[in-house]
Amino acid sequence: MTVSATLAANEAIAARRAAGQEVLALGFGEAGIPVHPLLRQRLAQAAGQTAYGPVAGTDAAREAAAGYWTRRAIPTAKEQVLLGPGSKPLLFALLHAAGGDVVLPKPAWVSYGAQAEMLGRDPIRVPVPEGEGGVPDADAMDAAVRAARAAGRDPRIVVVTLPDNPTGRLASEQSVKALCEAARELDLIIAADEIYRDLVFEPGAFPSPSAWAPERTVTTTSLSKNYALGGWRIGAARFPDSPLGERLRESVRGTASELWSSTPMPMQHAAAYAWSDPQELVDRVALARRLHGSVANAVAEVFAGAGCEVMPPQGGFYVWPDFEPLRASLAADWGIATSADLAEVLLERFGVVVLPGSAFGDDPERLTIRVAVPGLYGENDSERLAALVSDEPASMPWIGDALEGLAQKLRALTAPE
The missing domain is CATH 3.40.640.10 (Type I PLP-dependent aspartate aminotransferase-like (Major domain))
Incomplete structure (x- = not known):
């Protein structure tokens, strides 16, 4: 039995960052928002x-x-x-x-x-x-x-x-x-x-x-x-x-x-x-829902703009792009034939951590990947909290910069000079 692909992705992100390497962390399914103070208090009370x-x-x-x-x-x-x-x-x-x-x-x-x-x-x-x-x-x-x-x-x-x-x-x-x-x-x-x-x-x-x-x-x-x-x-x-x-x-x-x-x-x-379901926490979940939806849909648009087939996400914080329309160019330019190949090229050449569709039981030759979007919410709790309470989370400057960075990497992948 090997380590779960999602947890392995999280460890890979930590290792690359510790080595001073650039990484766009889109592999691990963690919600990415600060803990509510009331929940922290409840835990402390029962310590x-x-x-x-x-x-x-x-x-x-x-x-x-x-x-x-x-x-x-x-x-x-x-x-x-x-x-x-x-x-x-x-x-x-x-x-x-x-x-x-x-x-x-x-x-x-x-x-x-x-x-x-x-x-x-x-x-x-x-x-x-x-x-x-x-x-x-x-x-x-x-x-x-x-x-x-x-x-x-x-x-x-x-x-x-x-x-x-x-x-x-x-x-x-x-x-x-x-x-x-x-x-x-x-x-x-x-x-x-x-x-x-x-x-x-x-x-x-x-x-x-x-x-x-x-x-x-x-x-x-x-x-x-x-x-x-x-x-x-x-x-x-x-x-x-x-x-x-x-x-x-x-x-x-x-x-x-x-x-x-x-x-x-x-x-x-x-x-x-x-x-x-105290009201304070109901309100926090509503903010989280808005954050996840805003950024997940923005990420889906980035992949669609790169030529992928992608259905609009409806819940959670994941996007599932299919690179099938780009198969011929990916094979010619990068030797990509499977989703594992695609995830490896994204990691090794562009510092983008995603999981291949094959990790989820999809056919290995299908060019699907799973993208977890909370890695875009911010570098610290201050940024993540600001994104959480924003009326338009995807428009926050650091999220916008990350989305543009992702778009640039996808352009370099799908249309290399």
């Missing part, structure tokens, strides 16, 4: 809580998480909630509890496939609907699962992301409904990673699978993305109110008791406050 807590989490934190989902039209009781040190270990424990093979959208976040492989399972990757992301095409999934079962495999769970990492797209209600119908017909558990839910740019109904397949959908969230608290490591899983949900929750709780014992108590104290 003395050193005892082990309940495996599932404290009543206060689970009640807060249940309220978080209930206010988002997913009625939840605290008994359905289980906390963990981030949503990643919760997902791993869920895959272990589900057993059998794992179905993934193509492309999908790097850790989904890696976790399946750690459990000895080769993921079944299914293309997403045209122009969408995060959810397998329902008809293609039906065919893939039936073919896998005919070949002796045992698919039991499908993982979806709403909105999506890496594409930045939000699956349509039609696609999510179709997925839920197919999952019920195929008797698949649905793991809905909704970690970016509060960062959908445009208001409107959110297509959570829990609305159409409540008896089989496990939903996860955390504080990592909407509050930019990735290093605090706390997440929550909501299990369905059904016999299946009870079985899965107890299995995950048993795994948790052997792997992480309990979620750090100070983090639970801060999370209980955050998941209660």
Whole structure:
């Protein structure tokens, strides 16, 4: 097992900067905004809580998480909630509890496939609907699962992301409904990673699978993305109110008791406050949503201007350019034939850190990359906070300079003199 591609990218950025090399850090999916002072205070207040807590989490934190989902039209009781040190270990424990093979959208976040492989399972990757992301095409999934079962495999769970990492797209209600119908017909558990839910740019109904397949959908969230608290490591899983949900929750709780014992108590104290949606934090998330949307769309325009195919991002802070229209010139000028080649040239020749599409399960020969935009928000907390509160974040001078620098590098890549 190698280091996760996203974390490896972060280490590469740090190493290049330590060596005094220029780097445009667009590889690591960290939200890139300062922690809210009220959250810092809550964490400090609980710093003395050193005892082990309940495996599932404290009543206060689970009640807060249940309220978080209930206010988002997913009625939840605290008994359905289980906390963990981030949503990643919760997902791993869920895959272990589900057993059998794992179905993934193509492309999908790097850790989904890696976790399946750690459990000895080769993921079944299914293309997403045209122009969408995060959810397998329902008809293609039906065919893939039936073919896998005919070949002796045992698919039991499908993982979806709403909105999506890496594409930045939000699956349509039609696609999510179709997925839920197919999952019920195929008797698949649905793991809905909704970690970016509060960062959908445009208001409107959110297509959570829990609305159409409540008896089989496990939903996860955390504080990592909407509050930019990735290093605090706390997440929550909501299990369905059904016999299946009870079985899965107890299995995950048993795994948790052997792997992480309990979620750090100070983090639970801060999370209980955050998941209660106090107005100060609701306002902070609204500012973050505007910042991410403004810069992500500006970055998408830069890649489109360079000749890439790119769908406008709809949530999170990622852009998914496809360099296919430039394949001939990239091959002739740089010897680029795969997304890994493309990412390497961008790093070694231009100091731009991105991740190749192949890291997310995309076909290696496709010239897709994932671009994480928070690396443009500023060099320090002062700049990042100024960008956060700006009415037009992409127009901040340092962000504008970074966008122009990116455009220049892409021009040098796609039309070298």
